[in-house]
Amino acid sequence: MRSRPKLDLRAKTHLSYFAYACHRFSGLLLACFIPLHFLMLSQSLRGASGFERYLGLTDFWVFKFGEWALVILLAIHLVGGIRLIMIEFGPWRGLRKAWTQVAILFGIACGLLFLYLAN
Amino acid sequence: MSNQDLKVKVWRGAQEGEFIEYLVPRNSNQTVLDVVTYIQRKLDPTLSYRFACRVGMCGSCAMTVNGVARWTCRTHVSQIVEGDSLEIAPLNNLPVIKDLATDMREFFNKWKGAVGFFKGDKTRHDDFAKVEPESAERQLANAGIECIGCGVCYSSCEVVEKRPNYLGPAALNRAWTLTNDVRDVQQLDRLRAVAGDEGCHACHTQGSCTERCPKKLEPTASIAGLKKLVARAAVRGSKWGKL
Amino acid sequence: MSQAVLQAKLWYAQRISAMVLGLCVSIHLIIIFYAIRGGLSAEEILGRTQGNIAFAIFYEIFVLACFVHAPIGLANILEETFCKGFISKALSWILAALIIVLGTTAVIGVFTGGAL
Numbered sequence: 001m002r003s004r005p006k007l008d009l010r011a012k013t014h015l016s017y018f019a020y021a022c023h024r025f026s027g028l029l030l031a032c033f034i035p036l037h038f039l040m041l042s043q044s045l046r047g048a049s050g051f052e053r054y055l056g057l058t059d060f061w062v063f064k065f066g067e068w069a070l071v072i073l074l075a076i077h078l079v080g081g082i083r084l085i086m087i088e089f090g091p092w093r094g095l096r097k098a099w100t101q102v103a104i105l106f107g108i109a110c111g112l113l114f115l116y117l118a119n
Numbered sequence: 120m121s122n123q124d125l126k127v128k129v130w131r132g133a134q135e136g137e138f139i140e141y142l143v144p145r146n147s148n149q150t151v152l153d154v155v156t157y158i159q160r161k162l163d164p165t166l167s168y169r170f171a172c173r174v175g176m177c178g179s180c181a182m183t184v185n186g187v188a189r190w191t192c193r194t195h196v197s198q199i200v201e202g203d204s205l206e207i208a209p210l211n212n213l214p215v216i217k218d219l220a221t222d223m224r225e226f227f228n229k230w231k232g233a234v235g236f237f238k239g240d241k242t243r244h245d246d247f248a249k250v251e252p253e254s255a256e257r258q259l260a261n262a263g264i265e266c267i268g269c270g271v272c273y274s275s276c277e278v279v280e281k282r283p284n285y286l287g288p289a290a291l292n293r294a295w296t297l298t299n300d301v302r303d304v305q306q307l308d309r310l311r312a313v314a315g316d317e318g319c320h321a322c323h324t325q326g327s328c329t330e331r332c333p334k335k336l337e338p339t340a341s342i343a344g345l346k347k348l349v350a351r352a353a354v355r356g357s358k359w360g361k362l
Numbered sequence: 363m364s365q366a367v368l369q370a371k372l373w374y375a376q377r378i379s380a381m382v383l384g385l386c387v388s389i390h391l392i393i394i395f396y397a398i399r400g401g402l403s404a405e406e407i408l409g410r411t412q413g414n415i416a417f418a419i420f421y422e423i424f425v426l427a428c429f430v431h432a433p434i435g436l437a438n439i440l441e442e443t444f445c446k447g448f449i450s451k452a453l454s455w456i457l458a459a460l461i462i463v464l465g466t467t468a469v470i471g472v473f474t475g476g477a478l
Contacts, residue, residue, distance in 0.1 A: 010186025016326030038464035047476030051404035281442040314366030353370035
């Protein structure tokens with residue numbers, strides 16, 4: 001005996017839901033990151049050398065990976081967000097699946113560009 | 120067991136129960152409704168399920184097939200079978216009465232709750248209301264009025280699952296069509312009913328409703344329309360008054 | 363203000379701040395890609411932002427838009443994960459406070475470069 005089945009992954013494997021999930025996930029992680037980002041930047045109040053010392057704390061690979069991931073999440077959240085604005089405020093043209101594809105591609109592009117430009 | 124048989128898991132019980140597997144002979148032109156009907160008539164007469172027209176007009180046969188809400192009379196087994204297996208369960212987000220039959224009262228109550236019904240102010244003694252068919256409002260209404268209340272969208276929506284009081288895509292879609300009905304006189308009540316966090320603003324545009332609607336309606340569009348209308352009414356007031 | 367009007371206004375505020383953020387984030391991404399070439403140092407960052415009133419105004423608008431946008435989003439997530447109540451309101455307000463306080467501090471920091 002078990003509980004009746006609920007909505008599972010099979011109901012949610014379509015592009016529009018995936019776009020929603022990426023948008024929520026990226027938004028949540030960005031929301032957690034932003035206060036830390038501001039905290040780091042406010043170390044600039046200590047002047048250039050004080051700021052440099054705190055910036056140096058982020059030289060560990062885990063932070064570098066985090067920065068890279070966050071740029072990708074930001075890119076996805078941005079384009080996914082534009083998609084939502086188009087759906088909610090623009091003329092109705094369906095679930096704007098092309099925008100979801102652009103979000104993914106733009107995220108990948110930003111990730112690659114970051115790797116190429118960072119040292 | 121011939122290798123032509125389908126292995127069909129069917130939910131038996133109510134809120135508590137289990138999936139029982141039945142072996143159903145496979146045919147070339149078989150719908151999921153055919154499969155369920157075969158089980159009830161030939162294998163287990165205690166199985167409870169709903170259907171009526173069996174030709175894709177009434178929406179009574181909606182069930183969850185392999186995790187996705189569908190009209191079983193319009194779903195060919197060959198379309199969705201996984202190897203030789205099928206899983207048939209009652210519609211999600213609705214209480215189960217027995218086996219594959221759900222209690223649809225909350226679905227229809229929410230329709231009422233969204234003021235999803237028409238009320239005019241003319242009588243038989245007045246002239247006909249003149250509604251311009253090409254007008255923007257009529258076109259918007261027409262885009263959503265074919266809903267037959269089958270419950271597939273409601274059953275596919277994760278927000279309905281997460282917010283038990285959320286009115287749901289069908290009720291909001293109907294409310295939107297009536298918002299665009301120039302003869303209706305309850306517009307302010309309707310706007311109030313679909314506002315709030317159990318109303319249109321709870322929708323996260325996941326799009327499952329639009330993806331699954333068997334009549335290809337787009338509740339996401341209707342809800343987007345309501346979101347704008349209600350937000351404007353809350354901030355600036357609407358042509359029917361302030362929220 | 364009734365619940366309905368409040369929810370409608372929160373939705374509107376989140377979408378308007380989203381539009382502002384759309385612009386700010388696009389510009390910020392370009393700045394990020396420009397800035398990370400050859401590594402990032404405090405001198406470099408402050409060299410660009412110190413005394414630059416345009417940057418300061420841009421980033422403060424950015425902070426204010428975040429202050430509106432993120433807590434409303436968080437509140438929605440929390441309400442749907444744990445039910446509506448005190449915890450979602452409290453955590454959202456905490457996030458809002460962190461964003462506006464730390465954000466404005468950061469803007470002042472990079473504008474003055476410590477020379478307060």
